Amino acid sequence: MYLKRTLASTDDIPEKKRFRADILDLTISSDISGQRAARLIHRAKLANTENIDDLAKVPVGKNSARDLLRRCFRNSKWPDVYTLEVPAWNPGKNVPQNMKLHMLLPHELMLAVLKVNSMDGLLRRQQLALAHRPDLSRHLGQASAQLGIDATKTLIAGLWVDSVPFNSDRTHSLEVFTFSLIGEGPMRFPICCFPKAFLKKHSTHDAILAVLAWSFRATLCGVCPSMRHDATAWRATDKHRRRLQGKSAPIMILGELRGDWSMYKDLLEFPSWAAAGPICWRCDCTRAQLKDFTLASLRRRRELTSMDFLMRQHAADKFISQIFSIPLFGSENCKFDFLHCVDLGITCDFIGSMFYYLQEFVLPGRSRHDKCALIFQEISAYYKANDSENRLPKLVPSMLRAEERGKMKAPKLRAKAGEARTLVPCVMQIADKFLDSSVPAQNTMIHASRRLNSMYECLSEQRWLPDLFQQASREFLLLLEGLESHFLDLKLFRVKPKAHQLFELGLDRVNPTKHWTYRDESFGHSMALLARRRGGRFTMSAVSWQVLKRFTAGNRLPRLDE
Numbered sequence: 241m242y243l244k245r246t247l248a249s250t251d252d253i254p255e256k257k258r259f260r261a262d263i264l265d266l267t268i269s270s271d272i273s274g275q276r277a278a279r280l281i282h283r284a285k286l287a288n289t290e291n292i293d294d295l296a297k298v299p300v301g302k303n304s305a306r307d308l309l310r311r312c313f314r315n316s317k318w319p320d321v322y323t324l325e326v327p328a329w330n331p332g333k334n335v336p337q338n339m340k341l342h343m344l345l346p347h348e349l350m351l352a353v354l355k356v357n358s359m360d361g362l363l364r365r366q367q368l369a370l371a372h373r374p375d376l377s378r379h380l381g382q383a384s385a386q387l388g389i390d391a392t393k394t395l396i397a398g399l400w401v402d403s404v405p406f407n408s409d410r411t412h413s414l415e416v417f418t419f420s421l422i423g424e425g426p427m428r429f430p431i432c433c434f435p436k437a438f439l440k441k442h443s444t445h446d447a448i449l450a451v452l453a454w455s456f457r458a459t460l461c462g463v464c465p466s467m468r469h470d471a472t473a474w475r476a477t478d479k480h481r482r483r484l485q486g487k488s489a490p491i492m493i494l495g496e497l498r499g500d501w502s503m504y505k506d507l508l509e510f511p512s513w514a515a516a517g518p519i520c521w522r523c524d525c526t527r528a529q530l531k532d533f534t535l536a537s538l539r540r541r542r543e544l545t546s547m548d549f550l551m552r553q554h555a556a557d558k559f560i561s562q563i564f565s566i567p568l569f570g571s572e573n574c575k576f577d578f579l580h581c582v583d584l585g586i587t588c589d590f591i592g593s594m595f596y597y598l599q600e601f602v603l604p605g606r607s608r609h610d611k612c613a614l615i616f617q618e619i620s621a622y623y624k625a626n627d628s629e630n631r632l633p634k635l636v637p638s639m640l641r642a643e644e645r646g647k648m649k650a651p652k653l654r655a656k657a658g659e660a661r662t663l664v665p666c667v668m669q670i671a672d673k674f675l676d677s678s679v680p681a682q683n684t685m686i687h688a689s690r691r692l693n694s695m696y697e698c699l700s701e702q703r704w705l706p707d708l709f710q711q712a713s714r715e716f717l718l719l720l721e722g723l724e725s726h727f728l729d730l731k732l733f734r735v736k737p738k739a740h741q742l743f744e745l746g747l748d749r750v751n752p753t754k755h756w757t758y759r760d761e762s763f764g765h766s767m768a769l770l771a772r773r774r775g776g777r778f779t780m781s782a783v784s785w786q787v788l789k790r791f792t793a794g795n796r797l798p799r800l801d802e
Contacts, residue, residue: 256290263295267308268794270772274305305774312793317355319348321788323477324451324469327443328780336440340781342788343432343448345455346397346419347464348481350490352797353421359490361801362395366423370396372701375572375750376422376495383493383568387460396422396495399452400760401503403436406768414771414783415439416764417448422495424800428763433771433787438780442559445507450562459492460567494569498757500580501741508574509559513737517556521549521571522744530740531724533717538747546570576741578752579761583657585738590692590720591660591667592651593732594685596640602674602682608637615670622666630658650734657758661696668693681726684719691716699753710746717743767791 253261263284267277278300285296298307321342328339353362370377376396384391398420403413417431432448439445454469466485467473474482504510504521511519518524523541544552546564549571553560563569595615605611616635623631632655639654653660671689675682691712698709723733745752770790771783 259284259289260291260295263292264308264312265794267305268312268790269769270774273774274308275300275302277308278304309789309793316792317352317797318792319344319352320477320480321785322348322451323475324447326447326780327440328438329440329444331437336443339438339779340784341432341434341448342781342784343417343451344419344430344788346431346452346492347455347459347489348484349419349429350395350459350492351464351484353800354490356797357800359393362421362423363393365800366396366421369423369754372704372751373422373754375748379495379568379573380493387567389460389491389493393491395490395492397456397492398422398496398498398755399431399494400428400498400757400764401507402499402757402760402764403503404761404764404768406435406771407773412437414764414768414787416767417452418760418763418767420760426759426763427798427800428760430767430788430791432784433767434780434784435771435778441506442509446559446562449507450565453562453565456492456494456566456569459489462489462491463487464489494566495573496755497563497569497574498577498755498760500577500757501738504574508561508563509553510571510574518552519737520740520744521574525740527737530737531721531735533714533721533739533743544571546572575755576745576748576752578745578756579657579758581738581741581745582752583661585736586720586742587660587664587692588653588655589650589734589736590688591655591663592640592653593723593727593734594667594671594689595635595653596651597685597727597732598670598674599637599640612636612640618670618673619663619666622669626665628662630656630662632659632663648731650731664693664696681723684723684726688716688719688723691719699751701751701753704751706749709751710749713742713746770794 263277263281266272267274272280278295278298281292281295281298282300285292294311295308298304298311322345323340323342325338326341328337328341329335330337330339370380380391380394380396383389383394400418400420401416403415406412406414413436414433415436416433419429419431420427431452451469454465458465464484464487465481468475468478474485499507501510501513505512510521511517513519513527515527518526519530521544523544525541529537547570550560550564595612598615599608599611603611603614605614612635616632619632619635622628641651642649642654653663655663668689671686675686677683677686694712695709695716698704698712717735717739720733720739721735724735727733767787770787773783773786776782
């Protein structure tokens with residue numbers, strides 16, 4: 241995976257080239273301004289520093305950063321950015337407006353990757369990954385049967401879309417689209433990044449997805465396009481695309497889209513948790529039915545095909561995204577994210593409620609702070625015994641239950657996803673130690689913590705058993721629903737709509753770690769660092785160009801075969 245810093249170490253760089261690498265890294269990462277970098281280079285040249293002759297020609301001025309960045313692209317194998325106009329929103333004038341956007345195209349990224357890697361190597365690693373991905377194996381088989389492509393020579397790609405804060409006070413978010421290949425682990429490539437302030441609902445996203453659909457249709461044909469996505473002739477900026485037109489391209493299909501529930505609602509207008517009708521894109525579950533986790537509900541459940549779902553959307557007069565114009569891509573390719581629905585959702589809710597119950601009704605102590613300190617002693621002992629990495633830094637009462645508009649919200653542990661996941665075995669130990677199994681409600685908490693731990697233990701590739709994961713997750717949800725009914729007045733152990741997503745993950749029979757978004761979130765943060773500004777125009781065009789150019793300037797194409 242590309243590191244958050246474009247230059248993590250200079251150890252593998254010859255000594256006489258390290259200053260050049262460092263100064264360019266500082267410029268690309270916006271740690272210093274372009275003018276400051278140019279000034280330092282001029283001083284270094286006076287001191288007879290080697291390997292900076294071309295950089296020393298850059299004048300100190302308002303375009304220093306741009307000119308230094310251009311020096312990074314000599315002998316670059318990265319494709320040129322694709323420029324288009326998309327419907328956007330002008331936040332200054334509060335009116336819709338067409339704006340320039342820059343992006344990288346999936347089929348061109350694959351052509352670039354194959355300059356330094358072999359197709360056989362990519363296919364071999366993909367085949368190993370498909371042994372643990374029955375969903376993608378099934379999708380590839382359908383593509384082979386219906387489209388007549390050779391499954392043994394077809395690559396499978398994935399997309400991730402989300403927003404990440406990218407300025408110091410977190411008031412601006414960067415909308416990030418990334419591209420990945422199945423079998424290449426954490427490797428990610430940016431497709432496009434732009435400030436969310438310029439997003440026009442549905443229109444901006446759909447214009448981007450129309451370009452991606454055009455690119456993926458080209459890869460299905462195995463031929464580079466002969467015109468732009470809107471059927472117009474190539475522009476002056478498309479010189480290399482004119483040379484590529486008609487030449488063969490690697491055959492590739494889109495196998496999965498990853499993201500959180502909010503992304504699916506904003507990007508594709510999938511039903512939200514607050515929808516009056518169905519809340520799921522895999523079945524017809526409504527809010528009134530989401531707490532039914534019995535075997536009878538499994539028998540009643542009607543699984544939706546992609547066509548069923550799109551017909552339901554059309555009947556409800558919902559927006560239909562351009563992404564569904566990609567052959568064979570459907571709602572079943574839109575994955576539930578374990579990180580958001582479980583680690584940051586159900587797990588934090590359960591731990592928060594159990595710790596709050598211990599604090600209020602079980603543990604000795606003169607104050608809530610003392611009781612939280614007692615719980616944290618147990619957590620610290622667990623961390624030390626297991627040499628845990630993702631550690632909760634502290635535990636205070638305000639981390640268990642927050643107040644909103646004068647009312648107490650349902651308890652929820654305030655923690656990062658990795659911290660919550662690490663705590664699960666510890667929570668089971670705390671439940672066994674402090675709760676009384678002779679008290680029905682406390683006994684239910686003990687059993688719920690055990691089922692939650694069993695569910696997490698299944699996530700290991702060596703211990704993955706689909707039937708056990710489904711059983712443990714369903715039993716945990718049944719116990720959680722019982723606890724909610726018992727503590728209705730106290731608003732503890734609330735069963736929220738994300739519980740239905742966990743229920744669906746159990747039915748998927750695919751290890752959730754294979755498509756959770758931890759690696760994507762980390763890569764998104766890397767893009768946010770590249771989007772940091774030190775002045776200049778704040779426009780969709782400027783930011784989208786800057787992120788892609790900084791990324792390609794600071795990173796070489798990955799040699800995945802090595």
